[in-house]
Amino acid sequence: MRQKFCGAWATYEYLDDTCEAIKELRRSGFEKITTHAPCPRHEIDHALGNPQSRVPFFTLAGAIIGFGMAILIIYQMSLSWILPVSGKPVVSVPIMGPIAFELSVLLAIFFTAGAILFFIVKDTLRYPVPRSRHYREYNRFMRDRFGIVVACAAPEVSEIESIMKKHQAEEVTCEK
Amino acid sequence: MSQISYGNINDRVVQSMEPPGRSWLVCMVLILGALSMGVFAWSYQIRHGLEYSGINQSIAWGVYITNFVFWIGIGHAGTLISAVLYLVRAPFRNSIYRASEAMTVFAVMTAGLFPIIHLGRAWFAYWLFPYPNQRELWVNFKSPLLWDVFAVSTYMSVSIAFFILGLIPDLAAVRDESKGAKRFFYKVTSLGFRGTNHQWLHYMRGYLLFAAIATPLVFSVHSIVSWDFAMSSVPGWHSTIFAPYFVSGAIFSGCAMVLTIMIPLRKAFPGFADIIQVKHLESMGKMIVFTSLIVTYSYAVEFFIAYYSGARFERALFWFRPFGEMKGFFWLMVCCNCIIPLALFVKRIRTSLPALFVISILVNVGMWLERFNIVGTSLAHEFVPFAWSSYQFEWVEIWITIGSFGWFFMWFFIFVKIMPSIAVAEMKEKLLPPFRKKR
Secondary structure, eight states: OOOOOOEEEEEESOHHHHHHHHHHHHHTTOOOEEEEOSSOOHHHHHHTTOOOOOHHHHHHHHHHHHHHHHHHHHHHHHHHSOOOOTTOOSSOSTTHHHHHHHHHHHHHHHHHHHHHHHHHHHHHHHSOOOOOHHHHTOOOTTTTOEEEEEEOOGGGHHHHHHHHHHTTOSEEEEEO | OTTOOHHHHHHHHHHHTSSOOHHHHHHHHHHHHHHHHHHHHHHHHHHHOGGGSSOOSSOOSOHHHHHHHHHHHHHHHHHIIIIIHHHTTOTTSTTTHHHHHHHHHHHHHHHTHHHHHHHSSGGGGGGGSOOOOTTOOOOOTTOHHHHHHHHHHHHHHHHHHHHHHHHHHHHHHHHHHOOHHHHHHHHHHTTTOOOBHHHHHHHHHHHHHHHHHHHHHHHHHHHHHHHHHHTSOOTTTOOTTHHHHHHHHHHHHHHHHHHHHHHHHHHHOGGGTTTSOHHHHHHHHHHHHHHHHHHHHHHHHHHHHHHHHOOHHHHHHHHHHHHSTTHHHHHHHHIIIIIGGGGGGSHHHHTOHHHHHHHHHHHHHHHHHHHHIIIIIHHHTOSOGGGOOOOOOOHHHHHHHHHHHHHHHHHHHHHHHHSOSSOHHHHHHHSOOOOSSOO
């Protein structure tokens, strides 16, 4: 169940204004910040304190599981029906290479895709965004505008609004 | 690039996705005509058997396996451009990688049809997969053909996943520019992407990992395809040079196909002229001439090793290729793959789009012939002289081959009308972002 949103959001035309506003909001103690950008920008990541993603751990887990699965499949199937091929061992280690590699890659990819979805959903639940129609239908974030959404307690909304306006926000909307 | 802004890129991409015009429809009719003939030819072959293809007792792998290797090779450039060039941050990649990725997916979809067509009894294709049947008779893991099943199916899955992942932010951009049913369609397909910092953070990290994982896959898939040949003892196939030779050949043909597709695409959508710049296509031309030199070197090494090894059958085969009854294919291949691409050393030719287009088509012809030379001539001239034979192309396999181009281009034409054929977010990433303070 998503939390009810209380806070403010603003749109910006310029990236430097956005980054300045983010930095000041963080200095003022606001940490539940969500930003919008039409493309990934390192400037925003730096302003937010360089958050790190844990997706690579899942990729590694996928690769290991895929590798193990391939060995298991080949081992079990080779012994289940003995197929003698020109004097080669029944369970041959070199022939495991290509299949182990392919399954490692395949599962690493699936785990990565799953991890991206999982972490995005997790963060979306952790950092609430407005549910208002105005926010949902604002359609320039993927075009040419930057945005900042800050969730806070009701008494703090006016402080956030003033910080956002101070950094040349185009439009500030408060939602309580 | 100076006229391009964040909003401007959205407009150009949305413009390319407007309802199709007359030229698109005319092309589509031709494509569907070719595809229908291909389907008819295949159904004729299913009804009457493989005797209606040119396959004979000696040359048991003919046009279909040639087509399989050819299309897998075409697919390579897409992953190379999207993954390898992403990791090395090649600046010419951004404008062309989306269409190249689409090309990869459709080329692998086309390639995947040929082992099934080649089987004759297509309905038994599932025998290739390891599944527990009544007698628990599992597949032979020692066969490179089975490695190929794993390699190609993994490559296809990864290519599709990579392609879809790259599309998500761009579909979100198109969604915000659309209305009505179209908006609903892009809303569903963009999975609620709105460009938040959390989304970009995990997305970009995941994308980087996809690229890192797909990079070895680019090299492994065609290496494994080459082992279909190299693991056998057939003269002309049993060679350790095959894996790098096939990979470079695949990149060579794939880059040529990228040009074959991108040059008309740029012409069809005038808004793309500033985005797909001549210098980007020129860079592809450089890659073609570089890989052409590698391929030429591989051809030379094959001949040298055949001579130097002293192996009689190997020598006989490498005499047969340029001077035997199938010599026409060989010399045409040499002309298209080794001589014509040398013209790309000249900057004027490299920057001329009509010249690049013509060269790219000739390279594709040459690379198809290369695969036919490997598959056909080696089997035509094996160890036992009484089994030596030649190859007669039959109408069924010719139409199936033409139909495969119809199948490939049908998907591509649909793609350019319903999906962004330029990577919107990545193009924006390369632009100077809007700053209030001058930098």
